Amino acid sequence: MVGRKVQRNVWMAIGFVLLLLIGVFYVLSNNQVKSEREKEIELNTANHNFEKVLAYENDYMGNASNMGNLFNNIPLSSYKDNIELDSDAFTFIINYDTTSDEEAEKAVIYNATAAFVLVKNLEVINMRFLNNSYVVTRENVEEWFGGDLKELIDPSMFKEKVQKPLLKSEINDWLASYTN
Structure with missing residues (x-):
């Protein structure tokens, strides 16, 4: 009788542990899905938070890790x-x-x-897609903004002069100016 009671308690403990593990896996998987969904939403031109990439500011573009991480945290990173x-x-x-x-093209x-x-000595970016390629020069970007880009390091200025206009207007002239 005591053996059955012990055996029953062991099976109840195993059942409890299994339920607990299932619950933990369920919560973790839902959190991962939610996190991936939030990242996907944030990594588009409409919702991106420029302030989150300020950590990648650098005087030199030769740091492959810095450049790769910058482009991992801005729109199109999933591609x-x-x-x-x-x-x-x-x-x-x-x-x-x-x-x-x-x-x-907005993301370009x-x-x-x-x-x-963010990268002070970067002069040319070539963004290659399966069907098109865009070569953008610092000179063209500076010309579009009327000179030096220093003021755009401020996230509120970046939002006002880059992000908001991208959402409101036709981008054909903008893209043509960047890539001429």
Whole structure:
């Protein structure tokens, strides 16, 4: 009789532990899905928080880790394939595993502006998509904004002069100016 009671208690404890483990796995998987969904929502031109990438500000573009991490935390990061750096020509090449569309073109403008604001000696970005390629120069971006990009390091200025206009207007002229 005592043996049955012990055996019953052991099975109840095992059942309790199993229920607890199932609950923990359920909560963790839901948190991961929620976190991925939140990151996806945040990593588009409409919702991106420029302040979160200020950590990647650097005087030099030759740091592949810094450049890769910057582009992991701005729009289109989920489509980022491989990157190349040409430190002699101050050129950054990024390949995307997706086709270019209007949203991607907005991200090209957003990402190029962010990269030129944050990485001081970067001169050229070549963003390659499966169906198109965009070569953006610092000179063209500075010309679009009427000079130096220093003021755009302030997240509120970046939002006002880059993010909001991207959401409100046609981007054809903007993109053409960036890539001429």
